[in-house]
Amino acid sequence: MKNSVEVKNISFSYGKTEILNDLSLDIKEGEFMVLLGPSGCGKTTLLNCIAGLLDLTDGQIWIEDDNVTWKEPKDRYIGMVFQSYALYPSMTVEKNLSFGLRMMGTAKDLINEKIKKAANLLQINELLKRKPSQLSGGQRQRVAIGRALVRDAKVFLFDEPLSNLDAKLRAELRYEIKKLHRDLSNTMIYVTHDQIEAMTLADRISVMKDGLIQQLDTPKQIYNKPANLFVAGFIGSPSMNFLNAKFEKSNQNIIVGNKQIDISKYENINNVINDQEVVFGIRPENINIEKNENSIHCKVELVEPMGADTLVWTSVEGNPISIRLEGSSNFNLNDEINISFDINKSSIFDSKSEERI
Amino acid sequence: MSTIPKGPRPKHLTIGRIGLYCFIIMCALFFLMPLYVMIITSLKDMDEIRAANILNLPKELSFYAWPKAWSQACTGFVCEGLKPGFVNSVKITVPSVIVSVALSALNGYALAFWRFRGAYFFFGLCMFGAFIPYQVMVYPLLKIEDFLGIYSSLPGIILVHTIFGMPILTLIFRNFYASLPIDLFKAARIDGGNFIKIFFYVIIPMSTPITIVAVILQVTGIWNDFLLGLVFAGRDNQPMTVQLNNIVQVDYGVAEYNVDMSATILTSLVPLFVYFISGRWFVRGIAAGAIKG
Amino acid sequence: MPFYRNIAAKIALLPMIVISLTVFVGCIIYSFVYSLTNSKLVPVMNYVGFDQYERLFKQRKWDVAVENIFIYGFVFTIGCLIIGFLLAVLIDQKIRGESLFRTIFLYPYAMSFVVTGLVWKWVLNPTFGLENSMHMWGMTWFELDWLVNRDLAIYAVCIAAVWQGAGFVMVLMLAGLRGIDEDIWKSLSIEGVAKWKSYIFVILPMLRPMVVTAIVLIAAGVVKVYDLILALTSGGPGYATTTPAMYVMENFFSRANLGQAFAASIIMFISVVCILAPWAFYEFYLRNKYANN
Numbered sequence: 001m002k003n004s005v006e007v008k009n010i011s012f013s014y015g016k017t018e019i020l021n022d023l024s025l026d027i028k029e030g031e032f033m034v035l036l037g038p039s040g041c042g043k044t045t046l047l048n049c050i051a052g053l054l055d056l057t058d059g060q061i062w063i064e065d066d067n068v069t070w071k072e073p074k075d076r077y078i079g080m081v082f083q084s085y086a087l088y089p090s091m092t093v094e095k096n097l098s099f100g101l102r103m104m105g106t107a108k109d110l111i112n113e114k115i116k117k118a119a120n121l122l123q124i125n126e127l128l129k130r131k132p133s134q135l136s137g138g139q140r141q142r143v144a145i146g147r148a149l150v151r152d153a154k155v156f157l158f159d160e161p162l163s164n165l166d167a168k169l170r171a172e173l174r175y176e177i178k179k180l181h182r183d184l185s186n187t188m189i190y191v192t193h194d195q196i197e198a199m200t201l202a203d204r205i206s207v208m209k210d211g212l213i214q215q216l217d218t219p220k221q222i223y224n225k226p227a228n229l230f231v232a233g234f235i236g237s238p239s240m241n242f243l244n245a246k247f248e249k250s251n252q253n254i255i256v257g258n259k260q261i262d263i264s265k266y267e268n269i270n271n272v273i274n275d276q277e278v279v280f281g282i283r284p285e286n287i288n289i290e291k292n293e294n295s296i297h298c299k300v301e302l303v304e305p306m307g308a309d310t311l312v313w314t315s316v317e318g319n320p321i322s323i324r325l326e327g328s329s330n331f332n333l334n335d336e337i338n339i340s341f342d343i344n345k346s347s348i349f350d351s352k353s354e355e356r357i
Numbered sequence: 358m359s360t361i362p363k364g365p366r367p368k369h370l371t372i373g374r375i376g377l378y379c380f381i382i383m384c385a386l387f388f389l390m391p392l393y394v395m396i397i398t399s400l401k402d403m404d405e406i407r408a409a410n411i412l413n414l415p416k417e418l419s420f421y422a423w424p425k426a427w428s429q430a431c432t433g434f435v436c437e438g439l440k441p442g443f444v445n446s447v448k449i450t451v452p453s454v455i456v457s458v459a460l461s462a463l464n465g466y467a468l469a470f471w472r473f474r475g476a477y478f479f480f481g482l483c484m485f486g487a488f489i490p491y492q493v494m495v496y497p498l499l500k501i502e503d504f505l506g507i508y509s510s511l512p513g514i515i516l517v518h519t520i521f522g523m524p525i526l527t528l529i530f531r532n533f534y535a536s537l538p539i540d541l542f543k544a545a546r547i548d549g550g551n552f553i554k555i556f557f558y559v560i561i562p563m564s565t566p567i568t569i570v571a572v573i574l575q576v577t578g579i580w581n582d583f584l585l586g587l588v589f590a591g592r593d594n595q596p597m598t599v600q601l602n603n604i605v606q607v608d609y610g611v612a613e614y615n616v617d618m619s620a621t622i623l624t625s626l627v628p629l630f631v632y633f634i635s636g637r638w639f640v641r642g643i644a645a646g647a648i649k650g
Numbered sequence: 651m652p653f654y655r656n657i658a659a660k661i662a663l664l665p666m667i668v669i670s671l672t673v674f675v676g677c678i679i680y681s682f683v684y685s686l687t688n689s690k691l692v693p694v695m696n697y698v699g700f701d702q703y704e705r706l707f708k709q710r711k712w713d714v715a716v717e718n719i720f721i722y723g724f725v726f727t728i729g730c731l732i733i734g735f736l737l738a739v740l741i742d743q744k745i746r747g748e749s750l751f752r753t754i755f756l757y758p759y760a761m762s763f764v765v766t767g768l769v770w771k772w773v774l775n776p777t778f779g780l781e782n783s784m785h786m787w788g789m790t791w792f793e794l795d796w797l798v799n800r801d802l803a804i805y806a807v808c809i810a811a812v813w814q815g816a817g818f819v820m821v822l823m824l825a826g827l828r829g830i831d832e833d834i835w836k837s838l839s840i841e842g843v844a845k846w847k848s849y850i851f852v853i854l855p856m857l858r859p860m861v862v863t864a865i866v867l868i869a870a871g872v873v874k875v876y877d878l879i880l881a882l883t884s885g886g887p888g889y890a891t892t893t894p895a896m897y898v899m900e901n902f903f904s905r906a907n908l909g910q911a912f913a914a915s916i917i918m919f920i921s922v923v924c925i926l927a928p929w930a931f932y933e934f935y936l937r938n939k940y941a942n943n
Contacts, residue, residue: 052546079547080547084540087544090563099548385754394772407778411772411775482675488870492895523666577760583763598762625762643822
């Protein structure tokens with residue numbers, strides 16, 4: 001499949017502060033790409049560079065086989081949705097939707113037709129005559145999405161569009177955006193720091209930190225096979241449990257303090273070197289409470305019932321460990337338990353490089 | 358058993374509270390006294406002014422001074438009162454306010470949204486200009502205007518007011534625009550607006566409050582100006598403040614204090630009117646001009 | 651980056667850039683260059699080194715002007731700050747008629763310096779003014795002859811200026827007081843700190859940025875003082891209330907002694923820079939730190 005957006009070795013800096021350095025990214029046609037990372041990782045900067053709202057210090061940006069590096073934002077076939085909605089406060093919803101088309105000098109009939117179509121799609125027909133100040137947050141964001149829709153953009157850019165909404169609305173609009181992508185199948189680039197949005201929406205996620213892409217892959221791969229410690233810790237809530245350990249090749253064990261864990265079932269066990277310092281990572285749901293020859297004995301230190309499931313906190317050799325169990329499970333403080341790890345679902349990282357082995 | 362308080366909490370007018378009111382009323386009287394004196398003096402005739410207490414209300418209202426101050430009082434050998442000064446002040450203030458506010462709004466917009474290298478250096482330079490004493494600039498500026506052929510003319514004084522109003526106005530517009538969500542500007546750019554279109558369609562419709570503040574600041578500032586009008590306006594365009602000073606500071610003849618006070622009131626009517634109708638906008642203007650953002 | 655990026659913004663800022671360079675920077679250079687000449691009626695390039703400055707510092711009149719500006723600056727600044735802060739605190743006590751009092755305290759600020767000067771000239775008139783009133787009320791010991799007293803005339807100027815400017819400081823301070831988090835007051839009252847102590851030891855330090863802004867703005871205005879004194883005392887009695895600004899204007903426009911005027915204006919400029927530089931550095935430094943966060 002051909003590429004819709006190509007980011008070629010771009011750099012960007014504010015004065016002396018370098019935000020992006022030699023970053024490249026290809027986004028396929030019709031793909032839903034999520035840029036995910038903590039604040040300050042450069043994801044919004046990258047999006048603004050793609051939109052042409054910031055001037056690159058180096059590199060090129062291509063959209064639909066067209067070098068747009070120095071083109072005005074309006075000439076890039078893009079539509080953009082902002083966190084703060086960015087609706088023009090002095091215009092009605094209708095005028096907001098049509099502003100871009102009016103700026104281009106589109107014929108009135110065509111404008112009306114397009115507005116009607118977008119309004120139907122987003123169920124904002126009743127709001128057309130209102131001012132933004134008379135709308136709720138969810139309605140505003142619908143209008144903002146509508147404004148991007150009417151432009152017939154080839155690429156949609158979303159800059160944390162749901163961050164200002166409450167949890168319920170967020171879920172609702174997330175669903176809408178997913179449906180929109182299903183129906184329109186445009187290329188979409190979506191910036192967020194919310195991993196649930198990223199996991200649910202993305203075809204591919206690019207996890208960013210310090211202006212660098214840490215991992216670029218499908219949500220599943222990123223969740224199950226995080227490329228490094230940062231990605232492993234950033235994705236998943238509660239986050240992955242980590243144990244510092246040393247590998248013993250002879251019996252294929254890792255040693256955590258006084259405890260030994262058999263990791264012979266780990267997929268890349270052959271790549272681990274004898275005596276290598278590693279970080280053993282296991283997700284809360286991949287820990288079972290059962291007694292077997294490989295299990296570890298410990299005590300329940302805290303129980304967090306969350307409805308659908310229950311989190312049980314314990315510790316292994318001083319490292320806090322969270323275990324995700326069914327909501328119906330019943331544990332009390334100081335219960336003695338035996339836990340075992342699903343080794344084939346675990347991740348092992350090199351302590352120094354922090355890369356997955 | 359404890360007693361349960363019933364009804365609203367009893368109100369105490371404590372001694373401190375009374376003292377507070379006494380003090381603030383005294384302050385208010387002090388601040389009002391000159392205005393009071395100004396008004397009653399303008400309503401007395403000269404005999405009463407000479408004979409009676411300056412703080413006493415007039416025994417008989419005399420309206421003789423007002424028309425005289427307006428149209429007959431003498432400055433030197435010309436006895437046309439303040440009227441020409443009023444007309445001149447209007448002729449100076451209206452275009453000066455329009456030009457300076459429009460230019461500064463454009464500056465503030467360009468600075469807040471269209472950042473480019475060096476823009477802020479010049480803005481800093483411009484702000485520095487706000488603090489340079491006029492006395493350092495009047496003579497060279499006079500030479501520049503002379504060179505341009507507009508010294509001692511309406512365009513000359515309008516240009517000067519535009520120049521000296523620019524730093525503070527640009528600052529308040531820039532601060533206002535910088536406080537708008539930048540996303541709005543980004544959205545407008547994606548929607549295809551260019552520099553001018555975004556300014557007219559998106560930014561200006563949102564600028565009403567800050568424009569009111571700027572206009573108030575400029576109207577009072579330019580109306581009250583004395584020095585620049587004196588130097589740059591030329592003999593035929595002298596603003597009201599200059600004429601007022603000329604009328605009051607006559608070296609010969611009998612001083613007519615009631616006429617002087619009428620003239621003084623007349624001169625401050627415009628800014629006072631602006632002040633009283635604009636109320637908290639005026640306050641906002643002061644705060645916006647003073648507090649750097 | 652292609653040069654045509656943001657070209658419209660660059661063009662829009664051109665007037666500001668040109669004005670900053672020619673007027674604000676150009677005029678200072680011009681004044682400085684000609685302050686090194688012995689120009690009289692017209693500027694001539696006749697280099698005499700720092701002669702004009704030497705002569706300036708030998709002038710008795712200049713000494714008086716400098717002394718006056720220090721007295722005026724000190725009394726006016728302190729007076730405005732204390733009275734302004736006090737009024738702001740009083741108004742902040744949830745008093746009745748708050749907006750009325752605020753209007754009363756601020757209205758003088760809407761008046762021009764010329765009007766302020768003329769009103770106070772009348773109020774302080776030694777024959778018909780307040781002194782006369784007091785005598786009529788039987789307080790014959792009361793003396794208020796400041797306007798004709800060489801040593802006290804400058805304080806009359808200060809009173810008029812404080813009357814005009816205190817409301818400005820009040821507005822700034824009140825904005826600051828209103829910006830203080832309610833929770834701070836709650837915790838102070840729970841800890842049982844007396845109100846006046848809270849104001850002095852907790853609230854005032856929190857208002858420091860506003861106090862600094864107020865001081866800088868007032869101080870920059872002090873150096874410029876001209877119209878007020880012209881209207882109130884015309885620099886008299888004798889030249890007892892003359893100021894550097896008046897000295898400059900006199901040498902420019904009535905004494906035809908341009909070289910002196912340029913030299914004096916440059917000294918004025920340098921003193922403003924001395925007031926401004928530490929503050930600008932502080933602001934600039936702080937803002938840089940802020941931007942990096």
